[in-house]
Amino acid sequence: MKSITIIGGGLAGCEAAWQAAQLGLHVKLYEMRPQKKTGAHQSGDLAELVCSNSLGSNLPDRASGLLKNELRQMGSMLLNCAEENAVPAGGALAVDREGFAQAVTEKINAHPNIELIRKEITDIPTEPTIIASGPLTSEKLSNAISAITGENSLYFFDAIAPIVHYESINMNIAFRASRYDRGEESQGDYINCPFTKDEYDFFLEALLNAERIKLLSFELEIKEGVKAGAHHYFEGCLPAEIIAERGPKSLAFGPLRPVGLTDPRTGRRPYAVLQLRQDNLAGDLYNLVGFQTNLKFPDQRRVFRMIPGLENVEFARYGQMHRNTFIASPQLLRPTLQFCHRDDLFFAGQITGVEGYIGNVATGLLAGQNISRLLSAIPPLHLPQTTMLGALCHYITHAAAKDFQPMKANFGILPPLEQGSKKRNKRERAGAYADRALGDLKKYLDEK
Known part of the structure; x- marks a missing residue:
C-alpha cells in the first residue's frame, strides 16, 4: 500500500x-x-x-x-x-x-x-x-x-466573536426571528437584540473608546515589503471596532443591519440589531453573529453588556484575534x-x-x-x-x-x-x- x-x-x-x-x-x-x-x-x-x-x-x-x-x-x-x-x-x-x-x-x-x-x-x-x-x-x-x-x-489578522450563555440573555428585550422569516422552518432561529438610535450611538462611542488587546511580538513580526506597524485584516472577518472606525453608520449597515426584522414590542424595524446564533445542539450557548473583536476581556464584558438584551449576559468565551498565514x-x-x-x-x-x-x-x-x-x-x-x-x-x-x-x-x-x-x-x-x-x-x- x-x-x-x-x-x-x-x-x-x-x-x-x-x-x-x-x-x-x-x-x-x-x-x-x-x-x-x-x-x-x-x-x-x-x-x-x-x-x-x-x-x-x-x-x-x-x-x-x-x-x-x-x-x-x-x-x-x-x-x-x-x-x-x-x-x-x-x-x-x-x-x-x-x-x-x-x-x-x-x-x-x-x-x-x-x-x-x-x-x-x-x-x-x-x-x-x-x-x-x-x-x-x-x-x-x-x-x-x-x-x-x-x-x-504572507499573513493577515483574523478575529473571533464572543459566545454567551442563553440563560443570561434578557428575552424581555431580545426576540426570536430570522430575517424576513423565510420559510416556517427558519422562523425564530436567531435571537435579536434591537437598538434605538440613542442606544446605538451610546454603544458606538463606548466601543470606539474601549481598550484593545496588544498583539503578541511574534504576531507583529514584520515581513519584507510590509510597512512597520501595518495590520492586515481579512475583510470578511473584521473586528467590530475596526468596522466602527470607518464611520458612524458602518455597523448599522454591516453586522448590525436591521433589514428584514421587526421588533415585536414596537411593531417597527429597529435602528440596528445584533443577532445571536445557536452554537451547540443543547441550545445553551449562542455566538454574536459577525461581531468579532479584539477588545480586552474586561472591556468586552463592559461594552457588550450595553447591547439591549445583554445587560447581564455571561460569557462562555471572549473574542480574540490571531494571525493567519497563507x-x-x-x-x-x-x-x-x-x-x-x-x-x-x-x-x-x-x-x-x-x-x-x-x-x-x-x-x-x-x-x-x-x-x-x-x-x-x-x-x-x-x-x-x-x-x-x-x-x-x-x-x-x-x-x-x-x-x-x-x-x-x-x-x-x-x-x-x-x-x-x-x-x-x-x-x-x-x-x-x-x-x-x-x-x-x-x-x-x-x-x-
Missing part, C-alpha cells in the same frame, strides 16, 4: 486524509495539538472550528450553497458530519462545534488506512505530502515552507493544488488563500483525490472554472501576486453566463450559475 503524509488535522487535512484513505492509500496524518497549542484552539479534537460555528448558506442559489452541493457530488465526509451535527440557523448550515469535531475525530480514528500521529512537523517530508497546516501554522513549519518556496510568508499561491501552486516545483507536494486549506470553512474542506477534498490519482498514474483533476471549486482554485493560482488576498466562494469569480442565458434578476442569475456549475461538474467527473 502506498503511503502519504498529511500535515494538519483541521478541516482541509481531515477531508484530504479521508479521501486519500478511501482511495486506498495509507495516510499518516500529523496534528501537533494538544501537545503544542495554537493560542486559538480550545481542544485536541480534529477539525475544531475556531471562529464562527456557521458553514455559510445552505441555499442552492448562494455561492456557499453551490459549493456544498459540489462537495455532495464529490463525496465529502466533513460535510456529512456537519449535517449530522447541524443546529438551527435559518438558511445557513451551522453546527454544534464539539459534536462536529468529535464526529470527525471518531471517523478519522476509526479508518483502517489512517494513522493519526500527534506530533509537530518542522520539516517538509520527501515522500508524497499534503500541507494543510492552516492559518495557525507553527513558526518552525512556516520557516520550512519559506525555505522551499523562496518567499516570505502562501503566495499565484506564484507557487497549480489549479490542481500541486506545488509548482514538486509534483507530489500539495497544499490545501486556508494556507492556500481559500477563505471560509467550506472552501477549506473543498480544497482538502481535491488535494486528497489528486494525490491519490497522481500515485495511480492518473492525471489530477483540474476542475472546470465554471464550477465554484474550480473557480476558487483558478483564482488563488492566477490572481495578481501583489494584490493577492484570501477569497471566499462567490459568484463574482465565475466566468460570465453565456449570452443567451443571461438573467435580469439577481436570484435568477445565481440559479443559472449554480445549474451550469453542477451540470459541468457532473459531466467532468463522469468523463474522468
